Amino acid sequence: MHFYHLLMSMKRPQGRGLELARKHIASCISEIDYIRKCSEFLRANAHGISEQNLDNTTASGCQPIGFDASLNCRLSAPTPPRSIKIHSWEKALEYFMKLLQDLDVVCSYSLDPSLEAALLFVVKFQKSRPDLVARAHLQLLLVQDGKLYGRDPMFSMITGAAGLPGVTENYDFQKNEFMVQLGQLVINLLKILCTNAAWQRRKLGKMLQDWHVTYVQLEMTLKGEFEEASKTSNNKKICFKIYQHILAWVEEQTYWIAFRFLNLGFELELYSVHDYCMVYWYIYVVLIKLTEKKHLRMAMSSDSAKKKTKKKRDSFKDGEIDYQIPAAVMFLQSQIYLAEGLSMMFAALRNECRIVPLQSPFNTEHEIFIQQFELLQKACVPDHISYVSFKESTMHANFSTLAICDYFKEAQRIAKEVKSSFANDPDTMAELRRVEQVAERNSIALNVCQAGALDPKLKISFTFCHHPFYATAIVKRS
Numbered sequence: 001m002h003f004y005h006l007l008m009s010m011k012r013p014q015g016r017g018l019e020l021a022r023k024h025i026a027s028c029i030s031e032i033d034y035i036r037k038c039s040e041f042l043r044a045n046a047h048g049i050s051e052q053n054l055d056n057t058t059a060s061g062c063q064p065i066g067f068d069a070s071l072n073c074r075l076s077a078p079t080p081p082r083s084i085k086i087h088s089w090e091k092a093l094e095y096f097m098k099l100l101q102d103l104d105v106v107c108s109y110s111l112d113p114s115l116e117a118a119l120l121f122v123v124k125f126q127k128s129r130p131d132l133v134a135r136a137h138l139q140l141l142l143v144q145d146g147k148l149y150g151r152d153p154m155f156s157m158i159t160g161a162a163g164l165p166g167v168t169e170n171y172d173f174q175k176n177e178f179m180v181q182l183g184q185l186v187i188n189l190l191k192i193l194c195t196n197a198a199w200q201r202r203k204l205g206k207m208l209q210d211w212h213v214t215y216v217q218l219e220m221t222l223k224g225e226f227e228e229a230s231k232t233s234n235n236k237k238i239c240f241k242i243y244q245h246i247l248a249w250v251e252e253q254t255y256w257i258a259f260r261f262l263n264l265g266f267e268l269e270l271y272s273v274h275d276y277c278m279v280y281w282y283i284y285v286v287l288i289k290l291t292e293k294k295h296l297r298m299a300m301s302s303d304s305a306k307k308k309t310k311k312k313r314d315s316f317k318d319g320e321i322d323y324q325i326p327a328a329v330m331f332l333q334s335q336i337y338l339a340e341g342l343s344m345m346f347a348a349l350r351n352e353c354r355i356v357p358l359q360s361p362f363n364t365e366h367e368i369f370i371q372q373f374e375l376l377q378k379a380c381v382p383d384h385i386s387y388v389s390f391k392e393s394t395m396h397a398n399f400s401t402l403a404i405c406d407y408f409k410e411a412q413r414i415a416k417e418v419k420s421s422f423a424n425d426p427d428t429m430a431e432l433r434r435v436e437q438v439a440e441r442n443s444i445a446l447n448v449c450q451a452g453a454l455d456p457k458l459k460i461s462f463t464f465c466h467h468p469f470y471a472t473a474i475v476k477r478s
Helices: 002-010 018-045 051-055 071-075 089-107 115-126 132-142 154-161 177-193 197-229 234-267 273-308 327-351 365-378 387-394 399-404 407-422 426-451
Strands: 458-463 472-477
Touching: 002 018, 002 089, 002 132, 018 089, 089 115, 089 132, 115 132, 115 154, 115 177, 132 177, 154 177, 154 234, 177 197, 177 234, 197 234, 197 365, 234 273, 234 365, 273 327, 273 365, 273 387, 327 387, 327 399, 327 407, 327 426, 365 387, 399 426, 407 426, 426 458, 426 472
Parallel strands: none
Antiparallel strands: 458 472
């Protein structure tokens, strides 16, 4: 009964039932604890139960009465034959405990009226590998009636994310068909991020083309607005400025989606060791664009804020303004160096024959490149990137040049410097520590490989023990 009321409370509009849902979650957890104690009593009093039967689906270990495990399989719609494994009693209790914990995380979300915060929350939530039920309820919470949490219009969320808070209903261009289309793309993105990793990656790759097309259409609209703004009212000039901010945000978001798409390939184990060189190289070029667009968008937002307070700060001269690189941009720069370092390390291993080249009768390296990045290439993410540019960037890599430009030391240095800026952000701090660990160990491995360049007994392997998608090199003597 508590579980039913929990689900009903979570379905209430605009997150109004979340506090009540958490109370029902606490009641469900206490009931599961009580069920566990009862199961020990039932097993102690059950007759004829051997140790082998303790993995059955009832608390006592006895066979269930009046229940057929294949019933759902027989009644389901026509589907390919598949085996359905019924959870044991203990596994079922563990499943419900995990489900309740995931639902509690959803219910404890603060409903931050920020699109960026909502996207980051979903990505963080997915790291715990939640069940379909929890993911579905998160999606229902995030998107209701085409609004964020059922209360905040998507146009307001987009302008806020683009650094234009408070600029909403006063301008007619929010009714522009391309702006409406952009709002729908954001809704679809939130829904896709709530799906399982395989489905998510597939849909993200396909929606990149929609983001690119929308960007091109908005850019054409912006040019038209610019021509009008040059000869009409001040109101048109404000619209032009808003378009500029939104365009910058759309570009940044497109590269964020591409970065997420590439990272999911590691989670799904879609890449082999022979693919790592091109994958890290592509991550490197995507991160460069993402950093560039984020820095541009943040600079535009900062300029807008400065203009609003210009009268209060007349005593400061323009030359005295400190254009410091934002911490979020430096955080991405550390990952750029790490991705570039890994790409060049794999290229050096390939060029110096430390890794046996892929001998496949079916695919050449060029064909593998197309297969891995076809969806990104179709969406022109980034522009002018091809297999030829990948080969030109990596064909001369070797350990002697890597030692001169130690990308890993740079990544480690930036990660250390930027830590103080994220003292109140435990998730980013944890990510920086992971980046720092990978960079430090790879720098050591690089030095060992250079020192033992002529040693045939020196073997190098890679593991993901410190980070889910940045590999750590391990050098051993065989």
